[in-house]
Amino acid sequence: xxxxxxxxxxxxxxxxxxxxxxxxxVPDSLRLRGGTGIDAPPxxxxxxxxxxxxxxxxxxxEEAYFPGIIGAEFTSVExxxxxxxxxxxxxxVLEVGMGTGRFCLHLKKRFPEHEMLGVEPAEGMRKxxxxxxxxxxxxVQLLExxxxxxxxxxxxxxxxxDCALFVTVFGFLKDHDKAVRNVHAVLSPTGCVLVAFIDKxxxxxxxxxxxxxxxxxxxxxxxxxxxxxxxxxFQRNGFDLVEDACYQTLMNYNETKLDLDFVEDEEEAxxxxxxxxxxxxxxxxxRPRS
Numbered sequence: 001x002x003x004x005x006x007x008x009x010x011x012x013x014x015x016x017x018x019x020x021x022x023x024x025x026v027p028d029s030l031r032l033r034g035g036t037g038i039d040a041p042p043x044x045x046x047x048x049x050x051x052x053x054x055x056x057x058x059x060x061x062e063e064a065y066f067p068g069i070i071g072a073e074f075t076s077v078e079x080x081x082x083x084x085x086x087x088x089x090x091x092x093v094l095e096v097g098m099g100t101g102r103f104c105l106h107l108k109k110r111f112p113e114h115e116m117l118g119v120e121p122a123e124g125m126r127k128x129x130x131x132x133x134x135x136x137x138x139x140v141q142l143l144e145x146x147x148x149x150x151x152x153x154x155x156x157x158x159x160x161x162d163c164a165l166f167v168t169v170f171g172f173l174k175d176h177d178k179a180v181r182n183v184h185a186v187l188s189p190t191g192c193v194l195v196a197f198i199d200k201x202x203x204x205x206x207x208x209x210x211x212x213x214x215x216x217x218x219x220x221x222x223x224x225x226x227x228x229x230x231x232x233x234f235q236r237n238g239f240d241l242v243e244d245a246c247y248q249t250l251m252n253y254n255e256t257k258l259d260l261d262f263v264e265d266e267e268e269a270x271x272x273x274x275x276x277x278x279x280x281x282x283x284x285x286x287r288p289r290s
Contacts, residue, residue, distance in 0.1 A: 069249070072270040073281050074106050076247040077196055079272060080283045081107070081163060083245040084192045090114060091162040096147045096183065097169035101129035101140065103196075104165070108138045117157060119145040147179035150186065160188040166195045171225045180237040184288060192242065193234070193286045199227045199248075202280055227282060239286035247272055248279025 085091060090113040095104045098118030108116050118140060120126045126142055133140045145153040147169075164183045173179045183193060231241055250271045276282045 069270065072249040072272050073196065074103070075272045076249050076281060076283045077103065077107070077165070077167070077194060078110060079274075080194050080245050080247045080285050083274075084242060084285055085162070088113070092117065092159065093163045093165065094118065094157065094161040094186065095165040095167065096179070097166070097172065098129055098142060099125050101132045103167045104140065105132055105136060105138060108133075108140070109136065117141045117143070117161065119143045119147065119150060119153065121146040147173055147182060148175045150179070150182035154186055157186050160191070161186055162188050162191045164191070164193045166193065168197055170195055170197055170230060176233045177237055180233055180239070184238050187288060189288055189290070191288070192245070193239065194283055195230055195234070195286070196281065196283045197225050197230065198280060199277075199282045200225055201227055202278070227276060227284070230284060234286045238289050240289050242285040242287050244274070245285035246276045247274055247283045248276050249281040250278060251280045
């Protein structure tokens with residue numbers, strides 16, 4: 001079943017809570033600071049790595065991906081946004097941890113009527129992001145800020161945003177609860193948050209975690225997180241999961257081979273479908289609890 005129902009998700013979360021009550025479900029080195037999930041590296045060290053290697057990261061982003069994967073990831077985010085906002089009208093979109101701007105720039109070209117904002121603490125990444133937007137004749141408002149400090153930048157953000165994006169950034173957050181609460185504060189009551197990540201519970205996620213543990217950009221596999229733990233953090237901070245607006249990228253993945261060179265037909269290997277829990281890449285949609 002591609003889309004777990006509410007009872008299945010509740011059971012998964014209950015099981016996770018029970019496991020925590022009797023002991024850790026993952027090694028301490030992989031637990032969230034003061035909470036659940038995968039531990040992020042110290043924020044200052046993480047920011048320094050990305051700031052000093054921004055161009056290398058941008059190049060790596062192109063060279064390290066199997067060509068069809070990034071397109072499928074773009075598509076899954078687009079479909080989640082279109083599902084939550086079926087009427088195409090101008091939106092204020094805030095990306096948390098915009099990096100070099102790849103996802104937000106793609107969305108701006110796909111939805112030119114949207115106003116794009118971003119927060120990014122790494123100076124080198126911000127500089128390259130602005131260059132990328134300028135190169136494509138697009139505009140963006142980019143703030144020097146981390147998600148955990150967004151409450152101090154709320155005046156610069158201005159009026160409420162309609163959609164907030166966390167794209168492979170959740171595992172890097174130093175304080176997940178504070179970051180989510182800060183986003184809640186700047187989000188419209190009728191808006192949503194889209195959280196895109198590689199799901200560690202899938203076969204691809206488990207292997208990718210091992211492959212990236214020694215990578216300077218993904219120290220300790222921070223790009224790979226547990227789906228249930230993402231849901232738990234948002235639920236305890238005033239959000240509800242919108243199941244009809246969740247999408248995943250399903251991949252015909254050969255676990256015996258860690259690279260994807262064996263894939264000849266990208267359309268057959270990668271499929272974007274509504275749901276979560278089975279895909280190598282998940283986009284979860286949350287709305288503020290009324």
